[in-house]
Amino acid sequence: MNQLLMKTEGLCKYFFRDSGFLGREQKVIKAVDTADLEVKHGETLALVGESGSGKTTLGKTMIRIYKPTKGKIWFEGDEICAVEGDRLRHYRRYMQMVFQDPTSALNPRKTVLDIISLPLRIYQDLSRAERRQRVKELLEMVELPGDFLYRYPHALSGGEKQRVGIARALALNPKLIVLDEPTSALDVSVQAKILALLQRLRREFQLTYIYISHDLSVVKNTSDRTVVMYLGQIMESALTDDLFKSPLHPYTRALLSAIPIISAEEQEVIPEEITLVGEIPSPLEVPPGCNFVSRCQEKMPICETDEPPLTKVGNDHYVWCHRYL
Amino acid sequence: MGVRNTILNIEGLKVHFDTLDGTSRVLDGVELSVREGEVVGLVGETGCGKSITAKTILRSLPMPPGRIIEGEILFLGDNLLELSREEGHQVMSKKMSYIPQDPMTSLNPVFSVGEEMGDLIRWHGRRRLGPLELMGLRRRHDNSIAKAVELLDRVKIPAPREIIGRYPVELSGGMRQRVLIAMALIGYSSLLIADEPTTALDVTIQKGILELIEEKVKEEELSVLYITHNLGVARRLCDRIYVMYAGTIAETAKTQDLLDNPKHPYTSGLISSIPKLTGDEFKGIDGRIPDYIDPPSGCRFHPRCPEVMEICEQEKPELVKVGGGRLVACHLFSTGGES
Numbered sequence: 001m002n003q004l005l006m007k008t009e010g011l012c013k014y015f016f017r018d019s020g021f022l023g024r025e026q027k028v029i030k031a032v033d034t035a036d037l038e039v040k041h042g043e044t045l046a047l048v049g050e051s052g053s054g055k056t057t058l059g060k061t062m063i064r065i066y067k068p069t070k071g072k073i074w075f076e077g078d079e080i081c082a083v084e085g086d087r088l089r090h091y092r093r094y095m096q097m098v099f100q101d102p103t104s105a106l107n108p109r110k111t112v113l114d115i116i117s118l119p120l121r122i123y124q125d126l127s128r129a130e131r132r133q134r135v136k137e138l139l140e141m142v143e144l145p146g147d148f149l150y151r152y153p154h155a156l157s158g159g160e161k162q163r164v165g166i167a168r169a170l171a172l173n174p175k176l177i178v179l180d181e182p183t184s185a186l187d188v189s190v191q192a193k194i195l196a197l198l199q200r201l202r203r204e205f206q207l208t209y210i211y212i213s214h215d216l217s218v219v220k221n222t223s224d225r226t227v228v229m230y231l232g233q234i235m236e237s238a239l240t241d242d243l244f245k246s247p248l249h250p251y252t253r254a255l256l257s258a259i260p261i262i263s264a265e266e267q268e269v270i271p272e273e274i275t276l277v278g279e280i281p282s283p284l285e286v287p288p289g290c291n292f293v294s295r296c297q298e299k300m301p302i303c304e305t306d307e308p309p310l311t312k313v314g315n316d317h318y319v320w321c322h323r324y325l
Numbered sequence: 326m327g328v329r330n331t332i333l334n335i336e337g338l339k340v341h342f343d344t345l346d347g348t349s350r351v352l353d354g355v356e357l358s359v360r361e362g363e364v365v366g367l368v369g370e371t372g373c374g375k376s377i378t379a380k381t382i383l384r385s386l387p388m389p390p391g392r393i394i395e396g397e398i399l400f401l402g403d404n405l406l407e408l409s410r411e412e413g414h415q416v417m418s419k420k421m422s423y424i425p426q427d428p429m430t431s432l433n434p435v436f437s438v439g440e441e442m443g444d445l446i447r448w449h450g451r452r453r454l455g456p457l458e459l460m461g462l463r464r465r466h467d468n469s470i471a472k473a474v475e476l477l478d479r480v481k482i483p484a485p486r487e488i489i490g491r492y493p494v495e496l497s498g499g500m501r502q503r504v505l506i507a508m509a510l511i512g513y514s515s516l517l518i519a520d521e522p523t524t525a526l527d528v529t530i531q532k533g534i535l536e537l538i539e540e541k542v543k544e545e546e547l548s549v550l551y552i553t554h555n556l557g558v559a560r561r562l563c564d565r566i567y568v569m570y571a572g573t574i575a576e577t578a579k580t581q582d583l584l585d586n587p588k589h590p591y592t593s594g595l596i597s598s599i600p601k602l603t604g605d606e607f608k609g610i611d612g613r614i615p616d617y618i619d620p621p622s623g624c625r626f627h628p629r630c631p632e633v634m635e636i637c638e639q640e641k642p643e644l645v646k647v648g649g650g651r652l653v654a655c656h657l658f659s660t661g662g663e664s
Contacts, residue, residue, distance in 0.1 A: 050527035050528070050529060050530075051527055157613050157614075158371075159613070160613075187370040187371050187554065188370070188554075188595065188598040188599050188609075189370060189594060189595060189598040189609045189610035190609060190613075191598065191600075191609065192597075192598040192599075192600070192607050192608055192609030192610075193608075193609035193611075195600070195607075196608070196609070214527065214528065215600075216528075216602075217599070217600040217601065217602055218600045220600065220602050220604065221600040221601070221604060221607065222600075244602065254529055255528065255529060257532075258528040258529045258531065258532040259528060259557070259602065260528070260531075260555055260556075260557025260558045260560070260561060261557050261560070261601075261602060262556050262557050262560050262584050262596065262599060262601075263584060263585070263601070263603075265601075265603050266601055266602045266603055269602040269603060270602065275529075275532055275533060275536060276529045276532075276533070279497050279499055279500070279530065280497075280527075
């Protein structure tokens with residue numbers, strides 16, 4: 001459990017956009033800015049934030065779907081930030097992803113069999129019958145009936161499509177799966193089933209999850225550690241229970257207090273009401289100093305000029321904020 | 326509070342759709358009422374017919390393929406379904422307003438906020454424009470821009486004068502939703518229908534919008550039919566909640582009663598599916614939403630119901646009173662009475 005599976009140091013992913021006359025100027029979008037993370041074997045690490053916070057980009061950069069702009073990534077002790085070609089393919093099979101929108105993640109012209117067997121065809125030398133057998137096993141793992149093999153995605157419900165997506169991610173026995181909001185397109189009654197399935201698979205196959213989500217109620221129930229992001233930067237990182245018990249960063253507190261809840265008992269868990277003013281600024285015009293400064297209600301003069309330093313405030317609890325120096 | 330008048334009352338509403346595969350029986354006897362000054366939630370999962378219900382009330386249901394089979398919608402004494410197109414339009418445009426679901430696509434991208442709002446302000450409550458007005462040669466309400474600025478101010482948009490000249494693409498989702506809410510506040514309407522206005526927004530933005538709606542409801546004494554799939558949002562805003570499943574009303578009760586003590590097995594399933602911050606276990610509901618072309622016989626929830634009985638397959642349960650102003654459509658309650 002405590003063995004390190006993945007570690008990133010100063011990981012950055014910038015996107016560049018031409019602007020100005022004939023594209024002579026270049027604007028930089030810092031989608032992920034200096035992310036330092038550790039992912040331990042067998043844990044579920046949640047990346048939490050609002051839309052535009054860079055959580056999906058970070059997830060995709062960590063498993064090298066995007067090429068990092070700067071920084072380092074270690075996977076099981078190997079530095080994979082700059083590997084290319086066959087070497088990268090070797091690592092890719094251990095790092096899989098389940099996408100947010102199950103409808104657009106599956107090719108509508110392929111059957112479930114084709115979809116799930118594609119990774120097998122790329123990585124393993126199996127006969128057609130062996131592949132079919134393996135896909136059947138995978139369908140069983142995600143609790144789908146075997147006669148789904150020849151169905152097309154349009155004949156499946158949202159929850160069933162997401163199960164197919166999970167089966168595809170499991171096909172090569174990965175070690176790490178990035179789950180990008182796997183249930184945000186689903187209804188709650190289906191979401192609960194999918195989350196239970198993911199928990200079971202994690203135990204059964206000793207998987208490690210990076211769980212990207214904006215739904216804090218889900219994160220509270222599924223993850224071991226939580227990283228809160230805002231505008232490309234990490235604001236706070238802690239064990240999930242600690243984060244909910246004592247959220248420190250003003251943004252984390254605002255985020256927690258905005259969760260829609262359904263009972264009085266839950267009310268006690270979340271911090272007192274904080275309503276954020278304004279909206280997440282454009283990533284092209286990030287304010288100097290702390291990224292959160294334009295919406296922070298506890299800002300100090302230093303916040304507008306200096307970037308907040310990393311402060312360790314407890315066991316495995318880190319916060320990037322001037323208030324906790 | 327006293328006894329308040331019912332302003333909207335839907336009885337036995339059945340709406341079918343003609344499709345190539347057969348008739349899709351979507352709404353199967355919806356019963357719903359909204360009293361004056363009451364915020365009523367209509368909660369259900371994707372495809373349960375909550376938006377179809379709203380569209381039928383607003384007469385914006387595409388017909389064909391939609392067909393209203395039976396039922397009545399009484400709004401301030403008129404049966405909306407019997408009114409002519411013209412009369413219906415009059416009632417609607419004067420006394421109902423609507424906040425749509427998707428702030429990204431509900432504003433016309435080629436008009437600025439001011440133009441779009443100005444049109445609505447000029448149009449409001451009128452049957453038709455004169456020919457000169459249509460050509461844009463004569464403006465009857467030259468104060469429309471001033472009114473638009475005032476409305477934007479009321480929904481707490483910073484620098485409304487500047488926003489007036491902007492196009493929807495230049496605004497964020499939360500801002501657009503505020504513009505749409507401002508547009509819904511143009512008339513002094515009796516009923517506001519909001520169709521998942523915060524679904525596309527982030528939680529911190531959602532919170533601001535919910536606070537705004539809450540405030541406007543109080544200020545203007547609006548009656549609201551608030552459609553959502555999120556029970557947490559409904560809890561915050563609504564006095565009473567209707568739970569809808571597969572085109573039927575499963576249950577209605579005061580918000581806290583419903584959440585603390587759900588009666589219908591579907592409501593219990595729905596509530597227990599929501600992940601809680603307290604870390605209590607949550608479980609989903611087996612099965613999937615039924616096919617409307619060939620819906621299950623009897624109670625439409627019976628194939629997924631953990632407490633299914635023999636009668637559930639044969640007879641459709643009626644909404645029955647179970648005390649405390651609650652109504653439940655389930656044979657568990659219609660046969661044995663209160664449990």
